[in-house]
Amino acid sequence: MAGYALNYLALAARNVEPVCRFLGESLGLARTDVTLQGRAIPFFGIGQSALAVFDVDDPYLDEPRFPGVHHMALGATDPAATATQHGLPVTGTGAGLNGKRFVSIDPAATVGIRTRFIEPLPIPANAGPAYKIDHLGIATNDNDATVRVFTGNLGCPIQSTQTDIEIRNVTESFISDKYGAVYHARAPQILGGLRDVFITVGDCELELLMDFDPSMKPKEQLGEEQGNTKGDQSAIAKYVARRGPGLAHVAFATRDIDATLPKLAADGWRMIDLVGRPGGRGSKIGFVHPSNFGGGLLIHFVEPQVDGGYGADA
Amino acid sequence: MSTQATATGLAYLALAVDDPQASAARFEKDFGLPRRDVRCGASSVPLISVGATALALFAQDDPFLGGNPKKGVHHLGLCAADPEAAVRASGLPAAGQLSKGIAGKAQITLAQEATSGVRVRFTEPLGLAPARSDMVERIDHIGVASSDNRAARATFIGQLGCVYESQQTDSEVETISENFTSDTHRYIFHTRPSRLVGSMRVTFITVGDCALEFLQDLTVDVSADTARHDAAGDTRADRSAIARHIAARGAGLHHLALKTPDIDAALSRLGKVGYRLIDTVGRPGSRRARIGFLHPAALGGVLVHLVEREEL
Numbered sequence: 001m002a003g004y005a006l007n008y009l010a011l012a013a014r015n016v017e018p019v020c021r022f023l024g025e026s027l028g029l030a031r032t033d034v035t036l037q038g039r040a041i042p043f044f045g046i047g048q049s050a051l052a053v054f055d056v057d058d059p060y061l062d063e064p065r066f067p068g069v070h071h072m073a074l075g076a077t078d079p080a081a082t083a084t085q086h087g088l089p090v091t092g093t094g095a096g097l098n099g100k101r102f103v104s105i106d107p108a109a110t111v112g113i114r115t116r117f118i119e120p121l122p123i124p125a126n127a128g129p130a131y132k133i134d135h136l137g138i139a140t141n142d143n144d145a146t147v148r149v150f151t152g153n154l155g156c157p158i159q160s161t162q163t164d165i166e167i168r169n170v171t172e173s174f175i176s177d178k179y180g181a182v183y184h185a186r187a188p189q190i191l192g193g194l195r196d197v198f199i200t201v202g203d204c205e206l207e208l209l210m211d212f213d214p215s216m217k218p219k220e221q222l223g224e225e226q227g228n229t230k231g232d233q234s235a236i237a238k239y240v241a242r243r244g245p246g247l248a249h250v251a252f253a254t255r256d257i258d259a260t261l262p263k264l265a266a267d268g269w270r271m272i273d274l275v276g277r278p279g280g281r282g283s284k285i286g287f288v289h290p291s292n293f294g295g296g297l298l299i300h301f302v303e304p305q306v307d308g309g310y311g312a313d314a
Numbered sequence: 315m316s317t318q319a320t321a322t323g324l325a326y327l328a329l330a331v332d333d334p335q336a337s338a339a340r341f342e343k344d345f346g347l348p349r350r351d352v353r354c355g356a357s358s359v360p361l362i363s364v365g366a367t368a369l370a371l372f373a374q375d376d377p378f379l380g381g382n383p384k385k386g387v388h389h390l391g392l393c394a395a396d397p398e399a400a401v402r403a404s405g406l407p408a409a410g411q412l413s414k415g416i417a418g419k420a421q422i423t424l425a426q427e428a429t430s431g432v433r434v435r436f437t438e439p440l441g442l443a444p445a446r447s448d449m450v451e452r453i454d455h456i457g458v459a460s461s462d463n464r465a466a467r468a469t470f471i472g473q474l475g476c477v478y479e480s481q482q483t484d485s486e487v488e489t490i491s492e493n494f495t496s497d498t499h500r501y502i503f504h505t506r507p508s509r510l511v512g513s514m515r516v517t518f519i520t521v522g523d524c525a526l527e528f529l530q531d532l533t534v535d536v537s538a539d540t541a542r543h544d545a546a547g548d549t550r551a552d553r554s555a556i557a558r559h560i561a562a563r564g565a566g567l568h569h570l571a572l573k574t575p576d577i578d579a580a581l582s583r584l585g586k587v588g589y590r591l592i593d594t595v596g597r598p599g600s601r602r603a604r605i606g607f608l609h610p611a612a613l614g615g616v617l618v619h620l621v622e623r624e625e626l
Contacts (some may be wrong), residue, residue, distance in 0.1 A: 160498030169489045170511075172549050174597065176482035178626060179602045186548075192488070228493050228506070276493065282499035305499055 003156030004074035004204025007120050008043065008050040009136065009250060012070040014294030016042070019053045022299075026267045027252070028128035034097045034121065036060055041097065044302055045125030046252065047132025048203040052097075056296075060096060062104055062114065067296025069247035071104075072136060073113035074154075074201065079103040079117035080171035084175055086153050097121055111146040112245035113138055113206070129260045130252035133204040134283075134302040139239035143197050143210045145156065146245075150199050150206060159198040159205050162280060165212065166191045166229035192216055192233035207280065209248070211237045228277075235298075249298035251285070257303035261286045276303055322369040322400070322475065324522035325437045326416060327456060327570065330379055330388045331614030334360055334371035340613060341369065344587055345572070346447030352417040354378050354442075359416060363450025364572070366515075366523040370416055378415065385615025387456060387567035389423075389433035390521070391415075393475070397422045397436035406471045416440060417451040430466040431565030432458055432530070434474075449580050451525035453558035454573035454603075454621040459559040459566060460528040463517040470519045470526065479518035479525050482600060483532075486512040486549035510538050512550035516600050527600065529568070531557045548597075569617040571605070577622035581606045596622060 013019045018086035020042050023029045034052070041060075044051045052199035054060065056067045076082035083090050083103050102118040128251035140146055151158045156186050168189045174182045195214030198205040211233055218234035239248050254260045265271045269292050276284030282305030331337045334506045338360035338503035342349045348363045354370075355378055362369040370391070379389075394400035395421055396512035401408045407425040421437035438601045446452060460466055463481075470476045494502040513532040518525040531553050538561075543583050559568055577596035585591050589612045596604030603623035610617045 088401045125411055160496050162494055162496035162499070164495075167491050167493075169491070170486060170548075171489075172486045174484050174598065174600060174602075176480055176601065178480035179482065179600075182598055182602055184598050228490070248573070269413050278494065278502050280494065280499075281496060282494075282502060 003150075003154055003201065004076065004117075006133065006136075006204055007073045007075040007118055007202075008052045008123065009072050009133065010052045010054055010061065010070040012054050012056040012065060012067050012251070013297055014056055014067045016055050018295065019194040019293050020044075020267065022230050022288075023051060026264055026269065027130045028126070029130065030124050030126045032123050034123075035099075036097050043121070043123050044132060047125060050121070050123035050125070051133075051250070052190060059152060060093065066243070067294060068298065069136065069250050071116055072201070072247065073102065073116040073118040076117040077119060077121035079119065082117045088153075095210070105245070107251040110149050111140060111142055112243075113146070113247055117207045129254050129256075129263070130301070131255065132253045133252040134251040134304065135198065135205040135207040136201075136247055137251060137298070138206055138246065139236045139243075139248040140208050140210050141214070141240050143195060143208045143246065146206075146208050147197060147199065150201075156199050156201050156206075159200045160281060161198070162214065163193065163195045164196065164229050164232070164280070165193040166233075167231040190216075192219075192230035194229065194233050194236065197198070198281065207251070209236045211240070231249060251300045251302045253302055254301045257284050257286055257301050260301055265287065273300075276301075281305060322436075322521070323439070323453075324466075324524065325388060325393045325419075325440050326361065326368045326391040326595045327453070328372055328379065328388040329570070329614075329616050330372055330374045330376075330383050330385050331616060332374075332385065333614055334373055337614035337616075338362060338371050343451050344584060344589070347450060348445045350442070354416045355414075361416070361440070361442065362602045364540075365446060366441050366444050366451055367453060368440065369570075384563065385610075387570055389435055389567070390526075391421065391435050391437040391519070393439045394436040395438065400436040404475075405529065406469070406473055406520045423426050426566070429469055429474075430458070430460060430462065432466075432526070432567055433489065447522050449574055449576065449583070451573045454623070455518065455525040455527040455530060456521075456567060456570040457527045457569035457571060457617075458604065459556045459563075459568040460517075460530045461552060461560055461565045463528045463530045467519065468524075470521075474556070475481060476526070477520040479520045480601065481515070481517045484512075484514045484516060484549045484552075484600070486553075509536075512548070512553040514556065518601070527571070529556045531560070533557070550554050569619065571619050571621045574620045574622055577604050577606055577620050580620050584608065584612075587595060593619075599623075 023044040024031050032043045033040035034043050042053045089107045090103045091105040100119040102116050105115045170186045195210045197208040218237040270289040273286035279285030284303040287300040341347050341362040351358050361372045406428045408426040409423045412422045419438040421435050424434045489508040491505045515530045517528040538557035591610035593606035599605030603621045607619040
């Protein structure tokens with residue numbers, strides 16, 4: 001396969017314990033403890049990669065540290081040579097997890113997506129309601145520049161592109177017992193939208209999410225109602241405004257989202273969506289509330305479209 | 315209740331404004347309506363003739379109004395040759411004694427809580443000649459923020475002898491759709507359930523040559539929008555204005571609507587001479603009308619809109 005594959009995704013949590021309970025117990029992902037300078041870091045195998053759960057203050061994580069998706073590690077047998085080959089500046093290097101060598105790439109060279117190359121760590125995975133990472137959500141203000149890095153330079157293929165738009169239509173009616181009925185409709189109004197590009201990194205994609213129109217004001221209150229495109233656009237706009245572009249969420253593929261979401265709710269997890277709603281690439285999606293993990297870590301599920309080619313080989 | 319007053323005309327409509335002289339000058343000059351100043355107690359009160367009635371302009375602290383009210387439409391002066399007899403005939407309680415009012419005419423006030431929050435007085439006729447201008451034919455209606463249109467009908471028709479004109483229900487329905495257009499995956503289009511974002515029941519009751527327009531907010535589960543005098547109105551905004559009026563002041567007189575033969579021309583003319591406008595062109599309104607609001611600052615704190623419509 002062209003390009004590089006995700007080896008692990010580093011999650012930074014204010015509370016490590018509920019994240020491990022969510023991944024290990026509710027999703028049944030296989031846990032492997034990886035040694036890092038005498039400490040054990042919990043890894044959870046998922047598809048052909050893994051999720052690593054770090055305390056948000058772990059010094060292995062580059063600053064600035066905040067809860068959420070911290071960095072992605074792409075597999076490369078010689079990390080330093082790979083960075084050099086692609087002309088990517090390195091800000092850190094070492095032998096970390098289980099002694100594997102890695103390099104950290106300057107985020108300025110990857111449009112804010114914190115990326116490392118690492119000698120691949122083999123982490124076993126088993127089947128479960130989350131059978132692989134579907135995508136890594138990237139909040140960005142520049143899809144083209146990101147494509148130039150990951151597709152143009154690193155050779156990761158573009159899987160698809162799409163545009164999401166939410167519009168409001170308003171009809172007014174005046175119905176009188178003497179003057180009859182007057183109906184009129186106002187011009188449709190675009191509430192919000194996103195431009196998406198999906199770039200394949202192994203058995204999952206980077207999902208670049210760019211605000212369709214930055215002049216639209218984001219919605220203030222999020223997570224209190226079932227999600228929608230306006231809410232997604234607002235989340236992306238607010239993320240970029242606060243943190244700059246970068247990794248914003250992680251999505252797990254599941255085969256039956258309408259079974260998975262209620263099951264998680266029954267396990268006591270606070271859910272934003274209890275039934276799948278339309279998502280990217282013809283899928284159905286549903287979000288987990290970040291408050292479960294002390295805030296900042298945004299996870300959602302995806303039931304991929306099965307009749308459009310995508311997901312058929314999953 | 316077997317008592318009922320006979321249908322009466324509107325002698326005048328009292329407005330509480332910043333500066334009666336300034337507002338009167340604007341009605342006279344910009345709307346082309348005739349003015350006559352009369353005595354009322356110690357004050358000289360401008361009367362602006364419009365249709366078969368008149369606008370009486372008072373300062374907020376004029377003792378005739380009592381209680382230093384907020385700016386806006388203050389009270390209705392209903393014609394009665396014998397005001398005390400009219401009160402008795404209505405079966406409604408009076409809130410005071412017979413006294414001298416505008417131009418020394420005898421008048422008496424009804425208890426506000428007995429008339430759906432609308433301040434009503436009976437007065438001897440003022441004897442003004444009917445008047446109209448190129449811009450204003452007459453008062454089209456007087457808007458009332460109402461919390462119960464059924465009660466208002468019972469009072470104004472059943473007890474004061476006014477005539478039912480029409481009733482309508484206004485609603486604004488919002489429908490949100492999402493489109494996901496992929497170059498690889500199938501096109502996804504879906505529409506969420508429509509939502510009623512504003513709804514009002516509007517009841518018109520004839521008084522004299524105009525109508526009282528009782529506006530009752532029927533909206534549930536949607537909080538009122540904050541005041542917005544900078545954008546063209548719609549049912550959602552109108553409903554929010556009524557809800558805010560009820561919350562802040564209770565039910566009662568809310569706005570004044572003047573009937574014009576050409577709303578776009580009238581709004582344009584007022585805009586050119588410096589009026590702040592909420593609507594710059596007519597938009598759909600009640601009774602198949604096209605309406606356009608002036609900013610309340612334009613006429614001393616009274617909310618006024620223009621109405622163009624065919625008579626049925």
